[in-house]
Amino acid sequence: MISVETLKKRSLERIGEVHMEVKKKVIELIDAAYEEGIAVQMSSGYRSHTQQAAIYGQGRPGYHWNGVHYGSAGRIVTYAEPGESNHHSGRAVDFFLVSPEGNEALWVVDSRWRRVAALAKGLGFSWGGDWKSFKDYAHLEWMEAEKWAVVLKAGSSGPAVRILQKQLADLGYPLGPSGVDGRFGPATMQAVKMFQEKEELAVDGSYGPKTRTRLKMRTYTGVLKQGARGLAVGEVQRRIGVSVDGSFGPKTKEGVKTYQEQHGLEVDGMVGPKTWRHLFGK
Known part of the structure; x- marks a missing residue:
């Protein structure tokens, strides 16, 4: 059978800049499923707006975003347009099963698939297969993210800080010589304060729920021109x-x-x- 370390390596390569806690839970899920003889692998995690446009375009041949054609034939796989997906936040991942040898992707939603979903829910994820309208059986979303990702402040570090820094830099806020380094230092704190002041938020230099929501709204998504929607x-x-x-x-x-x-x-x-x-x- 394919090794559990290979499943972890492939998954971590595909999920990209998700939050550290999501990454930890993904590893726990792969281990738990493997102990029951189920090989599970992540297919995606963090997505840019452009990547989401390509996915949203599947099943919508005439779809354009920011004046660029992303539509393609096939079945619709998501109803989240660019800017609306929780994959942008780094707290959502998609999974699939693989054959024992690890050379074939298995997409049938059978008892083994549902067992992985149950294990994931036990770890704190919600499952797209439980949604009432459009079912997304591959989708897992970290429900506790709001508790641990709410506040970034001086001393914080990791992928979440890098995402914050890039968003600030794209809006022109200075980050000092270190730039986007994944460390919440004095320059990042000052940039957050400048953003909060401009947006008429409480100026405390920490990245909490209100600042996060407002910054997400302000993040540059690419050129907008006639014909764009969203x-x-x-x-x-x-x-x-x-x-x-x-x-x-x-x-x-x-x-x-x-x-x-x-x-x-x-x-x-x-x-x-x-x-x-x-x-x-x-």
Whole structure:
């Protein structure tokens, strides 16, 4: 039978920058299933907005996001558009079973699959197979994440801090010479304070629930232009003062142009990194 260490190695390579506690629980799940003779492997974890667009496009041949075509044939596998998936937060993973030799992926939701789901729930995950509407049998989501990932502060370190630092850097907040290093030092604290002050939040330099929610809303998702749809478009519409419907149409384009003219930006009617940073950055 394939070794448990190989299953762990493959899984850790695929889940990417998930939170440390999720990574620990994934290892525990693989071990627990292996003890019962079940080989389980993770297929994905953290996803960028672009990766989510490609997945959302499956089963939607005409789907475009940020003016780029991501649609493809096949069956629909998710209803979460870019910016709406919990995979962005680093607290969700997907799994599948593998053959005893480890050379074949097994996607049949049988008693062994459900046993893995039960083991995962015992470790604190919720399971997409329990959802009332769209069933996602491969999806596991760490339910306790809000308790341990809520507050990042001076002295914190790891993937969650790196994700925070990258979000701040993308918005133009300075992180000092160390940059994105996964360590919550004085420069990161100061950047968080600057963000909190701009967003009229409590300025304490720690990354708690309100700061996290607001920063997630402000994180740059890529160029937005006519034809784009989604939550990010709605946030832009709120900021430039046009009707909020989440659809980047002609009126939104004109509103962006007006904003760009007023603030000395290149007037192209698209929300690229400079316009986004001016809208939501420091």
